[in-house]
Amino acid sequence: MDRQLLYGLVVEAPFDLHQDRAHDDRGPADVTVVTGPGTAQRTEPGGRPVLRHAVAGDPWYSAWDLGAEGFLLRFHDACDFEVSADLRHVVLRKADGVDPGLSRVLTTGGMLAFQLYLRGEAVLHASAVEDDDGVIAFVGYSGMGKSTMATLMCAEGAALVTDDVLRLDRTDDGFAARLGATEVRLRKGADTLVDRFAGRAPGRRVSADARHVLQLGAGARDRRPLRAVVVPQPDREGGELVVRRRTGTAALFELLHYPRLHGWVDERLQGVHLRHLAEIARSVPVLVADVPWGPPFHPSLGAQIGRSVAAASERPLVGAEAPSR
Secondary structure, three states: OEEEEEOOEEEEEOOOOOOOOEOOOOOOOOEEEEEOOOEOOOOOOOOEEEEEEEEOOEEEEEEEEOHHHOEEEEEOOOEEEEEOOOOOEEEEEEEOOOOHHHHHHHHHHHHHHHHHHHOOOEEEOEEEEEEOOEEEEEEOOOOOOHHHHHHHHHHOOOEEEEOOOEEEEEEOOEEEEOOOOOEEEEOOOHHHHHHHOOOOOOEEEEOOOOOEEEEOOOOOOOOEEEEEEEEEEEEOOOOOOEEEEEOHHHHHHHHHOOOOOOOEOOHHHHHHHHHHHHHHHHHOOEEEEEEEOOOOOOOOHHHHHHHHHHHHHHOOOOOOOOEEO
16 A cells, blocks of 8 residues: 555555655555446436536536535546545546556546545645745646746755645645645656756656656655745747736636636535635735746746746735736
8 A cells, every 4th residue: 555645634545646755654544545346437426416527518527425425526538536425435446448547647636636625625726846935836727837837946946845736724824835746747848847957857757648747756844834826827929037916806816717626516615715715815925927938948947936936925016916027
Protein backbone atom coordinates (compact mmCIF):
# COMPACT_ATOMS: atom_id res chain seq x y z
CA MET A 1 0.00 0.00 0.00
CA ASP A 2 1.20 3.49 -0.85
CA ARG A 3 0.46 5.94 1.99
CA GLN A 4 0.78 9.68 1.36
CA LEU A 5 -0.16 12.97 3.05
CA LEU A 6 -2.05 14.96 0.42
CA TYR A 7 -4.16 18.11 0.96
CA GLY A 8 -4.14 17.52 4.71
CA LEU A 9 -5.48 13.97 4.28
CA VAL A 10 -3.67 10.69 4.86
CA VAL A 11 -4.44 8.73 1.68
CA GLU A 12 -3.76 5.01 1.30
CA ALA A 13 -4.02 3.10 -1.99
CA PRO A 14 -2.89 -0.28 -3.37
CA PHE A 15 -0.98 1.41 -6.21
CA ASP A 16 1.71 4.06 -6.66
CA LEU A 17 0.22 7.53 -6.09
CA HIS A 18 3.35 9.05 -7.69
CA GLN A 19 3.93 11.49 -4.84
CA ASP A 20 6.82 12.24 -2.50
CA ARG A 21 4.93 12.92 0.74
CA ALA A 22 5.07 9.45 2.31
CA HIS A 23 3.23 9.25 5.66
CA ASP A 24 4.61 6.68 8.11
CA ASP A 25 2.06 7.05 10.91
CA ARG A 26 0.33 3.68 11.15
CA GLY A 27 -2.95 5.12 12.42
CA PRO A 28 -6.09 4.84 10.30
CA ALA A 29 -6.00 6.69 6.98
CA ASP A 30 -8.42 9.53 6.27
CA VAL A 31 -9.11 8.02 2.83
CA THR A 32 -8.48 4.39 1.93
CA VAL A 33 -8.79 3.42 -1.74
CA VAL A 34 -9.27 -0.17 -2.90
CA THR A 35 -9.88 -1.48 -6.40
CA GLY A 36 -13.01 -3.41 -7.32
CA PRO A 37 -14.42 -5.15 -10.39
CA GLY A 38 -14.74 -3.07 -13.54
CA THR A 39 -17.72 -0.86 -14.35
CA ALA A 40 -19.77 -0.76 -17.55
CA GLN A 41 -21.29 2.68 -16.76
CA ARG A 42 -24.41 1.80 -18.77
CA THR A 43 -26.95 3.27 -16.36
CA GLU A 44 -27.15 6.07 -13.84
CA PRO A 45 -27.49 5.08 -10.19
CA GLY A 46 -30.44 6.11 -8.11
CA GLY A 47 -29.97 8.93 -5.69
CA ARG A 48 -29.75 12.69 -5.77
CA PRO A 49 -27.46 14.36 -8.36
CA VAL A 50 -24.87 16.66 -6.80
CA LEU A 51 -22.52 17.25 -9.74
CA ARG A 52 -22.92 17.22 -13.55
CA HIS A 53 -20.33 18.51 -16.01
CA ALA A 54 -20.31 18.11 -19.78
CA VAL A 55 -17.88 19.28 -22.48
CA ALA A 56 -19.32 20.08 -25.91
CA GLY A 57 -22.48 18.21 -24.91
CA ASP A 58 -20.68 15.04 -23.85
CA PRO A 59 -20.82 14.08 -20.14
CA TRP A 60 -17.41 14.48 -18.52
CA TYR A 61 -18.03 13.71 -14.87
CA SER A 62 -21.07 13.35 -12.60
CA ALA A 63 -21.79 12.52 -8.97
CA TRP A 64 -24.79 11.29 -6.98
CA ASP A 65 -25.64 11.27 -3.27
CA LEU A 66 -26.82 7.73 -2.50
CA GLY A 67 -27.81 8.42 1.11
CA ALA A 68 -26.58 5.80 3.56
CA GLU A 69 -24.65 4.11 0.72
CA GLY A 70 -22.47 7.17 0.25
CA PHE A 71 -21.65 8.81 -3.08
CA LEU A 72 -20.83 7.73 -6.61
CA LEU A 73 -18.36 9.90 -8.54
CA ARG A 74 -18.23 8.95 -12.22
CA PHE A 75 -15.66 10.01 -14.77
CA HIS A 76 -17.47 8.95 -17.93
CA ASP A 77 -15.68 6.35 -20.06
CA ALA A 78 -12.88 6.19 -17.48
CA CYS A 79 -13.82 4.99 -13.97
CA ASP A 80 -16.22 5.14 -11.03
CA PHE A 81 -15.36 6.00 -7.43
CA GLU A 82 -17.76 4.62 -4.81
CA VAL A 83 -17.28 6.81 -1.73
CA SER A 84 -18.63 5.74 1.66
CA ALA A 85 -21.01 8.05 3.53
CA ASP A 86 -18.29 8.92 6.06
CA LEU A 87 -15.90 9.65 3.12
CA ARG A 88 -13.22 7.34 4.53
CA HIS A 89 -13.48 4.41 2.11
CA VAL A 90 -13.36 4.50 -1.69
CA VAL A 91 -13.78 1.67 -4.18
CA LEU A 92 -12.24 2.39 -7.59
CA ARG A 93 -13.86 0.60 -10.54
CA LYS A 94 -12.17 1.03 -13.91
CA ALA A 95 -14.13 1.10 -17.17
CA ASP A 96 -13.31 -1.62 -19.69
CA GLY A 97 -10.31 -0.97 -21.92
CA VAL A 98 -9.07 2.08 -19.99
CA ASP A 99 -5.40 2.42 -19.07
CA PRO A 100 -5.17 1.85 -15.28
CA GLY A 101 -2.86 4.84 -15.09
CA LEU A 102 -5.70 7.18 -15.99
CA SER A 103 -7.80 6.14 -13.00
CA ARG A 104 -4.76 6.70 -10.79
CA VAL A 105 -4.36 10.24 -12.15
CA LEU A 106 -8.05 10.82 -11.36
CA THR A 107 -7.58 9.42 -7.84
CA THR A 108 -5.08 12.09 -6.77
CA GLY A 109 -6.83 14.82 -8.77
CA GLY A 110 -10.59 14.74 -9.28
CA MET A 111 -11.48 12.21 -6.58
CA LEU A 112 -9.55 13.92 -3.80
CA ALA A 113 -10.88 17.31 -4.92
CA PHE A 114 -14.40 15.85 -4.63
CA GLN A 115 -13.51 14.67 -1.12
CA LEU A 116 -12.32 18.15 -0.13
CA TYR A 117 -15.51 19.81 -1.38
CA LEU A 118 -17.68 17.29 0.49
CA ARG A 119 -15.64 17.84 3.66
CA GLY A 120 -16.32 21.59 3.48
CA GLU A 121 -12.71 22.61 2.81
CA ALA A 122 -11.62 25.68 0.84
CA VAL A 123 -10.45 24.43 -2.58
CA LEU A 124 -8.83 26.28 -5.48
CA HIS A 125 -8.05 24.98 -8.97
CA ALA A 126 -4.46 25.98 -8.50
CA SER A 127 -0.80 25.12 -8.63
CA ALA A 128 1.20 26.75 -5.84
CA VAL A 129 4.79 27.39 -4.80
CA GLU A 130 6.49 28.54 -1.61
CA ASP A 131 9.21 31.17 -1.43
CA ASP A 132 10.75 33.00 1.54
CA ASP A 133 7.65 35.18 1.99
CA GLY A 134 4.94 32.53 1.78
CA VAL A 135 2.86 30.83 -0.91
CA ILE A 136 1.80 32.05 -4.36
CA ALA A 137 -1.12 30.21 -5.98
CA PHE A 138 -1.68 30.20 -9.75
CA VAL A 139 -5.38 29.72 -10.54
CA GLY A 140 -7.11 28.98 -13.83
CA TYR A 141 -8.67 26.55 -16.24
CA SER A 142 -6.69 23.61 -17.56
CA GLY A 143 -4.33 24.98 -20.20
CA MET A 144 -4.02 28.51 -18.77
CA GLY A 145 -0.50 27.91 -17.49
CA LYS A 146 -0.87 27.15 -13.76
CA SER A 147 1.68 24.33 -13.81
CA THR A 148 3.97 26.21 -16.18
CA MET A 149 4.05 29.26 -13.89
CA ALA A 150 4.76 27.07 -10.87
CA THR A 151 7.58 25.30 -12.74
CA LEU A 152 9.14 28.61 -13.82
CA MET A 153 9.27 29.74 -10.19
CA CYS A 154 10.58 26.39 -8.94
CA ALA A 155 13.41 26.71 -11.47
CA GLU A 156 14.26 30.00 -9.70
CA GLY A 157 14.43 28.30 -6.30
CA ALA A 158 10.82 28.16 -5.07
CA ALA A 159 9.43 24.88 -3.68
CA LEU A 160 6.34 23.17 -5.09
CA VAL A 161 3.37 23.18 -2.71
CA THR A 162 0.90 21.48 -5.05
CA ASP A 163 -0.22 21.10 -8.65
CA ASP A 164 -3.82 21.43 -9.86
CA VAL A 165 -5.60 21.12 -6.48
CA LEU A 166 -4.94 23.48 -3.55
CA ARG A 167 -6.56 23.15 -0.13
CA LEU A 168 -6.53 26.22 2.11
CA ASP A 169 -7.09 26.40 5.88
CA ARG A 170 -8.48 29.56 7.48
CA THR A 171 -6.12 31.33 9.91
CA ASP A 172 -6.51 34.37 12.17
CA ASP A 173 -5.17 36.73 9.49
CA GLY A 174 -5.77 34.94 6.17
CA PHE A 175 -5.29 31.44 4.75
CA ALA A 176 -2.61 28.76 4.97
CA ALA A 177 -1.77 26.40 2.11
CA ARG A 178 -1.75 22.63 2.63
CA LEU A 179 0.77 20.45 0.84
CA GLY A 180 -0.47 18.51 -2.17
CA ALA A 181 1.07 17.00 -5.30
CA THR A 182 4.87 16.86 -5.63
CA GLU A 183 4.73 16.59 -9.44
CA VAL A 184 3.68 19.06 -12.11
CA ARG A 185 1.88 17.84 -15.22
CA LEU A 186 2.80 19.85 -18.31
CA ARG A 187 1.60 19.91 -21.88
CA LYS A 188 4.07 19.17 -24.68
CA GLY A 189 6.36 22.15 -25.18
CA ALA A 190 6.26 23.37 -21.59
CA ASP A 191 8.26 20.26 -20.62
CA THR A 192 11.32 22.03 -22.08
CA LEU A 193 11.38 23.97 -18.79
CA VAL A 194 13.33 21.05 -17.32
CA ASP A 195 16.42 22.61 -18.91
CA ARG A 196 16.16 25.52 -16.43
CA PHE A 197 16.96 23.27 -13.48
CA ALA A 198 20.72 23.40 -14.07
CA GLY A 199 22.55 20.81 -12.00
CA ARG A 200 19.36 19.65 -10.25
CA ALA A 201 17.19 18.32 -13.07
CA PRO A 202 13.91 16.83 -11.75
CA GLY A 203 12.77 13.31 -12.56
CA ARG A 204 10.55 12.94 -15.60
CA ARG A 205 7.85 10.59 -16.85
CA VAL A 206 4.83 10.62 -19.17
CA SER A 207 1.43 10.11 -17.52
CA ALA A 208 -1.43 7.97 -18.79
CA ASP A 209 -3.15 11.09 -20.16
CA ALA A 210 -0.03 12.00 -22.17
CA ARG A 211 1.15 14.81 -19.89
CA HIS A 212 4.86 15.40 -19.36
CA VAL A 213 5.41 15.05 -15.63
CA LEU A 214 8.24 16.71 -13.71
CA GLN A 215 8.94 15.32 -10.25
CA LEU A 216 9.87 18.42 -8.23
CA GLY A 217 9.93 16.86 -4.76
CA ALA A 218 8.67 17.63 -1.28
CA GLY A 219 10.75 20.61 -0.14
CA ALA A 220 7.84 22.94 0.71
CA ARG A 221 6.48 23.42 4.24
CA ASP A 222 2.92 22.75 5.30
CA ARG A 223 0.49 25.49 6.41
CA ARG A 224 2.57 28.39 5.09
CA PRO A 225 0.58 31.65 4.61
CA LEU A 226 -0.99 32.30 1.22
CA ARG A 227 0.31 35.71 0.13
CA ALA A 228 -1.20 36.03 -3.36
CA VAL A 229 -3.53 34.36 -5.86
CA VAL A 230 -2.49 34.91 -9.49
CA VAL A 231 -4.60 34.24 -12.60
CA PRO A 232 -2.20 33.82 -15.56
CA GLN A 233 -3.38 35.12 -18.94
CA PRO A 234 -1.00 33.76 -21.61
CA ASP A 235 0.01 36.43 -24.14
CA ARG A 236 1.07 34.50 -27.22
CA GLU A 237 1.95 37.70 -29.09
CA GLY A 238 5.06 38.08 -26.96
CA GLY A 239 4.18 41.25 -25.02
CA GLU A 240 5.60 42.22 -21.65
CA LEU A 241 4.69 40.86 -18.24
CA VAL A 242 1.98 43.02 -16.63
CA VAL A 243 0.36 42.20 -13.26
CA ARG A 244 -2.88 43.88 -12.18
CA ARG A 245 -4.65 43.60 -8.85
CA ARG A 246 -8.38 42.90 -8.56
CA THR A 247 -10.33 44.20 -5.59
CA GLY A 248 -13.79 43.79 -4.05
CA THR A 249 -16.37 41.93 -6.11
CA ALA A 250 -14.00 41.89 -9.11
CA ALA A 251 -11.61 39.71 -7.09
CA LEU A 252 -14.43 37.36 -6.07
CA PHE A 253 -15.75 37.06 -9.64
CA GLU A 254 -12.23 36.26 -10.82
CA LEU A 255 -12.03 33.32 -8.41
CA LEU A 256 -15.55 32.12 -9.29
CA HIS A 257 -14.46 31.52 -12.90
CA TYR A 258 -12.12 28.65 -12.03
CA PRO A 259 -13.59 25.90 -9.80
CA ARG A 260 -11.65 22.63 -9.61
CA LEU A 261 -14.90 20.74 -10.24
CA HIS A 262 -17.60 22.33 -12.40
CA GLY A 263 -21.33 21.74 -12.46
CA TRP A 264 -22.32 21.56 -8.80
CA VAL A 265 -26.09 21.22 -8.41
CA ASP A 266 -26.05 20.83 -4.63
CA GLU A 267 -27.01 24.23 -3.18
CA ARG A 268 -25.38 23.59 0.20
CA LEU A 269 -22.01 22.78 -1.36
CA GLN A 270 -22.34 25.78 -3.69
CA GLY A 271 -22.96 28.04 -0.69
CA VAL A 272 -19.99 26.72 1.28
CA HIS A 273 -17.68 27.16 -1.73
CA LEU A 274 -18.94 30.70 -2.34
CA ARG A 275 -18.30 31.69 1.29
CA HIS A 276 -14.75 30.35 1.10
CA LEU A 277 -14.01 32.28 -2.08
CA ALA A 278 -15.47 35.48 -0.63
CA GLU A 279 -13.19 35.15 2.41
CA ILE A 280 -10.16 34.50 0.20
CA ALA A 281 -10.96 37.53 -1.98
CA ARG A 282 -11.26 39.74 1.11
CA SER A 283 -8.05 38.62 2.82
CA VAL A 284 -5.58 37.68 0.04
CA PRO A 285 -4.43 39.81 -2.94
CA VAL A 286 -6.00 38.52 -6.19
CA LEU A 287 -3.89 39.36 -9.25
CA VAL A 288 -4.24 38.90 -13.01
CA ALA A 289 -0.98 38.48 -14.94
CA ASP A 290 -0.51 39.00 -18.68
CA VAL A 291 2.38 36.61 -19.31
CA PRO A 292 4.50 36.56 -22.51
CA TRP A 293 4.13 32.93 -23.51
CA GLY A 294 6.42 30.34 -25.02
CA PRO A 295 8.06 28.11 -25.66
CA PRO A 296 10.63 29.50 -25.65
CA PHE A 297 10.11 31.41 -22.41
CA HIS A 298 12.24 34.43 -21.55
CA PRO A 299 15.22 33.33 -19.41
CA SER A 300 14.32 35.69 -16.56
CA LEU A 301 10.53 35.17 -16.66
CA GLY A 302 10.37 33.22 -13.39
CA ALA A 303 12.25 35.92 -11.50
CA GLN A 304 10.13 38.65 -13.13
CA ILE A 305 6.94 36.91 -11.99
CA GLY A 306 8.16 36.78 -8.40
CA ARG A 307 9.11 40.47 -8.35
CA SER A 308 5.91 41.63 -10.07
CA VAL A 309 3.66 39.60 -7.77
CA ALA A 310 5.43 41.02 -4.71
CA ALA A 311 5.08 44.59 -6.00
CA ALA A 312 1.40 44.22 -6.95
CA SER A 313 0.56 42.55 -3.62
CA GLU A 314 2.21 45.09 -1.35
CA ARG A 315 1.61 48.51 -2.90
CA PRO A 316 -1.31 50.74 -1.86
CA LEU A 317 -4.31 50.24 -4.13
CA VAL A 318 -5.51 52.92 -6.52
CA GLY A 319 -8.72 51.64 -8.14
CA ALA A 320 -9.29 48.03 -9.02
CA GLU A 321 -6.53 47.52 -11.57
CA ALA A 322 -3.23 49.25 -10.89
CA PRO A 323 -0.66 47.52 -13.16
CA SER A 324 2.81 46.35 -12.12
CA ARG A 325 5.56 45.44 -14.54
